[in-house]
Amino acid sequence: NAGVTQTPKFQVLKTGQSMTLQCAQDMNHNSMYWYRQDPGMGLRLIYYSASEGTTDKGEVPNGYNVSRLNKREFSLRLESAAPSQTSVYFCASSELLGRSYEQYFGPGTRLTVT
């Protein structure tokens, strides 16, 4: 039971390049999320998917697109990377159980855009 996995762990891009961050969960959760973490800013929600087949914008969606490929997988795409997108990206998944909806986080992808 791997939980939430993310690939790659590290990536360096040049301005204007594109890439896709991959995320998969094996907990059969309905909801999945993409966050970015920057110093002093906490975790900010980029996009989320409440259930398979749906995606919605979060707090900071500009410059990103997402795909909920199936119930397990939720990818984040940067079409034209910018230095402002240098960050650590976390994927998470959750399910409402009783009165709790713990979000389980992956190990993160550290992205540098030069």
Next chain:
Amino acid sequence: QQQVKQSPQSLIVQKGGISIINCAYENTAFDYFPWYQQFPGKGPALLIAIRPDVSEKKEGRFTISFNKSAKQFSLHIMDSQPGDSATYFCAAGETGGGNKLTFGTGTQLKVEL
């Protein structure tokens, strides 16, 4: 706009002391208030959570105090240990609609011997 404000940004506590981190929220629709702990190089992990129908929740050395009228909640770590050194995030969420969470900006806690 920052819907969940967290303070302090950093905190140094002596071993055995009490660590206190505070958060305030604005959205009265929030009905779920978790705290997450993050170690360097790792993703955040749920530490403890509370719903607004209780004013306090305790799990081991960790306690959440909740003040609904003031729209504030805090994390108390009793008998703080060096292994508690980590970054702590408060969060607030509204059940339903994807169960999103809004996170505070984090508190870097260091527990010294």
